Amino acid sequence: MQLSELIGYAAAFLTTSSFVPQAVHTFKTKDVRGISLTMYSFFVVGISLWLVYGLLLNAWPIVIANAVTLTLAVAILAMKLKYR
DSSP states (O other): OOHHHHHHHHHHHHHHHHHHHHHHHHHHHOOOTTSOHHHHHHHHHHHHHHHHHHHHHTOHHHHHHHHHHHHHHHHHHHHHHHHO
16 A cells, blocks of 8 residues: 555544544434534535545545545434424
8 A cells, every 4th residue: 555545544534533523412412503504515515526536536535534424414414404
């Protein structure tokens, strides 16, 4: 594995794992008052585009990180719509 790929996996792990505490908190409390619908909508679209970009480049660190983050973000966005 090349150094650039290792850096990609490390970055993917750190950015994705930093998102997990917010997702867990939201799932547990169902408190979505502090979550911006506009921000999460833009975020989901952006993460979707990063996922497509990673797939087009066959860049697995980008694909994996964005697939996990997209799953969590869509769940939070759905909760925002359901519990607002």
